[in-house]
Amino acid sequence: xxxxxxxxxxxxxGTSIWKEIRKKLPFEDTIYLADSKNAPYGTRSEVEIxxxxxxxxELLLAKDCKLIVVACNTATTNAISYLRKNYSVPFIGIxxxxxxxxxxxxxxxxxxxxxKGTLSSSLFxxxxxxxxxxxxxxxxxxxxxxxxxxEGKENTGETEALLQSYLEPMILAQVDCLVLGCTHYPYxxxxxxxxLPEHVQIIDSGEAVARQTKAILxxxxxxxxxxxxxxxxxxxxxxxxVLQSFVQEYWTSVDYLDF
Numbered sequence: 001x002x003x004x005x006x007x008x009x010x011x012x013x014g015t016s017i018w019k020e021i022r023k024k025l026p027f028e029d030t031i032y033l034a035d036s037k038n039a040p041y042g043t044r045s046e047v048e049i050x051x052x053x054x055x056x057x058e059l060l061l062a063k064d065c066k067l068i069v070v071a072c073n074t075a076t077t078n079a080i081s082y083l084r085k086n087y088s089v090p091f092i093g094i095x096x097x098x099x100x101x102x103x104x105x106x107x108x109x110x111x112x113x114x115x116k117g118t119l120s121s122s123l124f125x126x127x128x129x130x131x132x133x134x135x136x137x138x139x140x141x142x143x144x145x146x147x148x149x150x151e152g153k154e155n156t157g158e159t160e161a162l163l164q165s166y167l168e169p170m171i172l173a174q175v176d177c178l179v180l181g182c183t184h185y186p187y188x189x190x191x192x193x194x195x196l197p198e199h200v201q202i203i204d205s206g207e208a209v210a211r212q213t214k215a216i217l218x219x220x221x222x223x224x225x226x227x228x229x230x231x232x233x234x235x236x237x238x239x240x241x242v243l244q245s246f247v248q249e250y251w252t253s254v255d256y257l258d259f
Contacts, residue, residue: 003222004028004030004065006033006057006065009033009071010041010052011034011035016183016204017069017094017210023210024211024214027226030233032233033056033060033235034254035052036236036239038052042074042116044074046117049074049075067089068092070083070093073096078117078123090222092212092213094209096112097179097203098110101201109135109138109175112138112181113142142166150184160195163192177201178192179203179204186206236255237257240255
């Protein structure tokens with residue numbers, strides 16, 4: 001079925017998910033919405049997050065998307081149950097990868113770096129209870145990190161100092177797995193590798209989300225039959241230059257869209 005996959009996030013972070021989907025499903029068309037005007041979602045109320053998620057969903061449905069990836073941990077944990085109940089297309093969500101971390105940890109200590117909106121959600125707590133029994137989960141709100149990445153400052157001294165302050169307690173607690181609970185955070189990988197001891201595994205959800213997207217498309221008989229490289233469109237409702245810089249290797253343009 002040659003209709004696009006829709007992807008939305010509170011800014012540029014979800015492009016880390018888009019890149020994994022592109023690798024796994026190169027013939028699928030995609031439409032990416034960056035709601036940068038309203039970033040970060042992590043500091044907003046559950047009601048606000050739900051309204052923004054509904055708005056993004058309806059815009060993607062208006063563009064004939066056959067499946068929607070909620071490429072935002074905060075929107076997933078606060079809104080995906082509602083979206084699945086109230087819209088007819090399949091939804092793929094993203095939540096912190098507690099389960100693989102719990103399976104891999106040897107010290108029985110796992111760090112989670114996420115937004116306030118994700119850490120305070122009922123879905124996050126139920127996932128932690130389900131998969132992390134007997135594991136000490138050290139939670140840390142990454143306050144200010146999304147804003148710095150949205151400004152294109154993901155590899156600056158300012159960001160490094162802030163990240164160091166968040167990771168130091170985890171290092172002292174001897175975590176051996178760090179779960180990235182925000183799709184913006186994979187763009188901090190060079191700094192994370194610089195700050196963390198070598199033995200600490202960094203776990204994010206991108207590849208797993210791409211696998212799940214493919215599986216659901218197959219299950220619902222929605223995979224494209226095209227053998228041409230898929231087309232992709234990027235839209236932002238704020239300054240497009242930062243989003244453009246995160247996808248520049250694909251030689252594509254980012255269009256401004258007032259939504």
